[in-house]
Amino acid sequence: METRHLRYFLAVADHGSVSRAAAWLGVAQPALSQALVRMEKSLGVRLFERSRRGAALTPAARAILEDVRASVARIDAAEAQARDIARGIAGQLTVGLVSTALFDTLPRALRQLRERAPGVKVILREMSNAELADALQAGVIDIGLMHTPVAVGGRMRERQLLRDRLVAAVPDDFPVGGDGTVTLAQIAEAGLVLYPRAQLPILYEGILDAMRKAGHETHVAQEANRTLTVLACVAGGCGVGLLPTWIRALNFRGVRFCDVADGHDLPSFDLSAIWPVRSVPTLADLFAGLDLGA
Numbered sequence: 001m002e003t004r005h006l007r008y009f010l011a012v013a014d015h016g017s018v019s020r021a022a023a024w025l026g027v028a029q030p031a032l033s034q035a036l037v038r039m040e041k042s043l044g045v046r047l048f049e050r051s052r053r054g055a056a057l058t059p060a061a062r063a064i065l066e067d068v069r070a071s072v073a074r075i076d077a078a079e080a081q082a083r084d085i086a087r088g089i090a091g092q093l094t095v096g097l098v099s100t101a102l103f104d105t106l107p108r109a110l111r112q113l114r115e116r117a118p119g120v121k122v123i124l125r126e127m128s129n130a131e132l133a134d135a136l137q138a139g140v141i142d143i144g145l146m147h148t149p150v151a152v153g154g155r156m157r158e159r160q161l162l163r164d165r166l167v168a169a170v171p172d173d174f175p176v177g178g179d180g181t182v183t184l185a186q187i188a189e190a191g192l193v194l195y196p197r198a199q200l201p202i203l204y205e206g207i208l209d210a211m212r213k214a215g216h217e218t219h220v221a222q223e224a225n226r227t228l229t230v231l232a233c234v235a236g237g238c239g240v241g242l243l244p245t246w247i248r249a250l251n252f253r254g255v256r257f258c259d260v261a262d263g264h265d266l267p268s269f270d271l272s273a274i275w276p277v278r279s280v281p282t283l284a285d286l287f288a289g290l291d292l293g294a
């Protein structure tokens with residue numbers, strides 16, 4: 001039985017007349033009548049009792065009416081989804097991200113994506129930078145919002161989203177200047193709480209290099225692979241963290257955030273979107289093209 005026959009059946013049932021249904025469908029009345037006859041033969045039952053007043057549903061037709069209506073609705077939904085997928089505005093998109101993306105970039109992206117492509121199902125996976133690089137290379141995620149520079153295997157596109165400076169996360173009893181700042185010398189003496197070298201090697205080395213340029217040898221007192229873990233270690237007196245300025249949005253007990261008075265040589269903390277190059281446009285291309293912050 002063809003889908004159009006189901007639509008014809010519903011049109012006659014809703015309009016109560018073959019002639020009115022034909023006019024609404026934009027088909028010739030004889031063609032509609034013949035299609036209904038073929039449908040009745042296929043089912044082996046009469047669907048309508050025809051009279052001068054119109055076409056009335058038989059008990060058999062009333063029994064299947066809502067099932068037919070639901071089936072046509074599902075077919076319509078499937079066809080619409082297929083068209084949207086072909087146009088690149090529906091489907092499933094897996095986004096991997098570091099915690100930096102949670103506070104501004106991701107909320108803005110999700111709002112825009114819902115407006116542009118409400119049929120897209122988004123799966124979110126928060127990971128470390130190193131895990132994101134592996135996941136991108138393995139095809140586990142479609143796009144990564146991650147700290148750069150970073151090495152990712154395969155042909156990738158990249159768009160820088162944010163360039164942030166570093167601020168110091170210090171224990172709340174840490175001695176600070178009258179202007180609320182701390183110095184590199186104070187940080188060097190207290191020791192650093194940093195992301196692991198393997199996770200963000202360029203940032204790690206950049207911080208140590210800035211310390212050396214300022215004439216301060218320091219040590220990494222504690223490594224922590226998540227931002228909240230860095231803050232917990234700082235609150236526990238393990239040392240001083242150097243984190244991007246968005247961290248000021250958090251209220252973490254036992255920690256205060258201070259500018260570094262002489263921190264002009266500290267590296268920036270960059271966030272970029274990275275996604276694979278494909279021969280046809282993808283949902284990752286659509287996502288990366290949103291207003292994500294750059």
